[in-house]
Structures are given as structure tokens and as C-alpha cells.
Amino acid sequence: MRLLLVEDTVELARWLQKALTQKGFAVDWVADGVAADHMLHSEEYVLVVLDVSLPRMDGIEVLTRLRRRGKNVPVLLLTARSALDDRVRGLNQGADDYLTKPFELDELEARLRALLRRSQTLSAQNxxxxxxxxxxxxxxxxxxxxxxxxxxxxxxxxxxxxxxxxxxxxxxxxxxxxxxxxxxxxxxxxxxxxxxxxxxxxxxxxxxxxxxxxxxxxxxxxx
Structure with a gap:
């Protein structure tokens, strides 16, 4: 289960990468929007955890470009607790779920497992x-x-x-x-x-x- 983590806060990203790896995911990590856009253009993932506030290209633009290319990979947005506009914009651009910071690892894992189950059900059939x-x-x-x-x-x-x-x-x-x-x-x-x-x-x-x-x-x- 290969997952792309896009997060520019190094300490949080390293903690998430380690924790999600222990949960059975193979986690690639990038720290800015341009790198994320490149990875999503050239690699295949089953899930994407995408921070909204990123350097070089924000997460909403990364998501918009991903959906414009016809990619259906489930995307969970990470947003600041006060950033209601980001959550609304993200859902309108095709995000599948969002989680506000700070959050518990158990909740993140539960949401990712739910997205994965739904995605696997859809991909198993036309x-x-x-x-x-x-x-x-x-x-x-x-x-x-x-x-x-x-x-x-x-x-x-x-x-x-x-x-x-x-x-x-x-x-x-x-x-x-x-x-x-x-x-x-x-x-x-x-x-x-x-x-x-x-x-x-x-x-x-x-x-x-x-x-x-x-x-x-x-x-x-x-x-």
C-alpha cells in the first residue's frame, strides 16, 4: 500500500512517515507542492495525505492538477483548524476527506483505511x-x-x-x-x-x- 505524504513541517512528516510505515504503508514523503505534483504525475499511489499550506505550490493547486489529469487516487487533506475556506475549496476540487491539525494518529489511520476500502471496492469493478x-x-x-x-x-x-x-x-x-x-x-x-x-x-x-x-x-x- 504505497502512500504519498506531502507535508512541509519536518518533525510532523517524519513522525507520520514512521507511524504509517509501522501500520503497514509504504510511505513516500515530499515537502513542497512542486515535488508533490511531479510525484503524482510520474508515480502511482493508493492514497495521498496532502497538507494545504505548502511552499512553491499550495495543496489545493496540487489537488486540482491531479484531478485534471483524471487521477482518482483518494486524497485526504490536512488543514489548520481555522481554515474553513481551505476545507471547502479542497472538497470542491475533489478531495475525499480532510483532517484538521492537531489530530490523533488513530483517527488518521481510521480515515485512511476507510478511504482505501472505498477505493478498492470501486477499482475492483468497472x-x-x-x-x-x-x-x-x-x-x-x-x-x-x-x-x-x-x-x-x-x-x-x-x-x-x-x-x-x-x-x-x-x-x-x-x-x-x-x-x-x-x-x-x-x-x-x-x-x-x-x-x-x-x-x-x-x-x-x-x-x-x-x-x-x-x-x-x-x-x-x-x-
Missing amino acids: QALGQLTRDPEGYFLLADKPLALTPREASILTTLMQRRGRPVSRQHLYEQTFTLADDVSLESIELYVHRVRKKLAGSDVAIVTLRGLGYSLETVPCG
């Missing part, structure tokens, strides 16, 4: 909703036939599939689909959602607009 299936490699099938999608369409459908049945805001879809270098407006997300809707038409899965909340991928009557 993600599916009605006639729509996403395999572990990220390819979609609709009624057992390959669904042709552009990279941006696939990014939108992947984000919706990961949160199927729950609302996803336009802002979150935008951030998962486009990079800072893309010269497109937030409204452009509606065009790509429309295109994906057309490709799902006639099946028992549809993208539903939730006024004020965004979009949700849900099952519907066929046709």
Missing part, C-alpha cells in the same frame, strides 16, 4: 451507471458498445461518472476539463455538456441540469 460503463483504463461503453468521445468530452463524462447521482458545478467541470492556458470561458462548458448529452441520447443515462447546482449524471427511462 464504474457503471445503467447502460454506461467506464473501464479501469478510462474508456466508456454504452450498451456494451464503445462510446466515441473527444478528450474534453471524456473528461466531462469521467468527472460526472465519478460523482454519479450527485451534483457537479459548472466551475468544477470547467476546472477538470480546461487548463489555465486554454482561452475559453466558463460558459463553453455548456457546449461540451450538450455534445455529451447527444451521445448519450436514447440510453438510460442522461446528464440532468440542476438549477443553481450544476449537472448530475443519472439513470432515466430509455428513449
Whole structure:
């Protein structure tokens, strides 16, 4: 069970690395956001423990880049007790859980074990909703036939599939689909959602607009 620990407080990081290793994890440790972004781009982990306040690149940006690349590894954020905004931003960007400092090791381990169980359950089978299936490699099938999608369409459908049945805001879809270098407006997300809707038409899965909340991928009557 390989875990990435991203924490810039050396004493805390060393204590966590030792303690989690004793609990059966193989722990890689980096102390800044740029190094974390590099490791998450080049290595595979089952879990990430990510501090929000980091040098060179903050934890929220590391998380945003990770999710934009389509990586679903569970992420637990470490935040200051008073940093409510960081917790909200982190959850909106795709964090799976958070823990405020200071914390007890037993609580951290319990939360990590819960995230690991949930992740293993999801990865043991294809993600599916009605006639729509996403395999572990990220390819979609609709009624057992390959669904042709552009990279941006696939990014939108992947984000919706990961949160199927729950609302996803336009802002979150935008951030998962486009990079800072893309010269497109937030409204452009509606065009790509429309295109994906057309490709799902006639099946028992549809993208539903939730006024004020965004979009949700849900099952519907066929046709």
C-alpha cells in the first residue's frame, strides 16, 4: 500500500512517515507542492495525505492538477483548524476527506483505511451507471458498445461518472476539463455538456441540469 505524504513541517512528516510505515504503508514523503505534483504525475499511489499550506505550490493547486489529469487516487487533506475556506475549496476540487491539525494518529489511520476500502471496492469493478460503463483504463461503453468521445468530452463524462447521482458545478467541470492556458470561458462548458448529452441520447443515462447546482449524471427511462 504505497502512500504519498506531502507535508512541509519536518518533525510532523517524519513522525507520520514512521507511524504509517509501522501500520503497514509504504510511505513516500515530499515537502513542497512542486515535488508533490511531479510525484503524482510520474508515480502511482493508493492514497495521498496532502497538507494545504505548502511552499512553491499550495495543496489545493496540487489537488486540482491531479484531478485534471483524471487521477482518482483518494486524497485526504490536512488543514489548520481555522481554515474553513481551505476545507471547502479542497472538497470542491475533489478531495475525499480532510483532517484538521492537531489530530490523533488513530483517527488518521481510521480515515485512511476507510478511504482505501472505498477505493478498492470501486477499482475492483468497472464504474457503471445503467447502460454506461467506464473501464479501469478510462474508456466508456454504452450498451456494451464503445462510446466515441473527444478528450474534453471524456473528461466531462469521467468527472460526472465519478460523482454519479450527485451534483457537479459548472466551475468544477470547467476546472477538470480546461487548463489555465486554454482561452475559453466558463460558459463553453455548456457546449461540451450538450455534445455529451447527444451521445448519450436514447440510453438510460442522461446528464440532468440542476438549477443553481450544476449537472448530475443519472439513470432515466430509455428513449
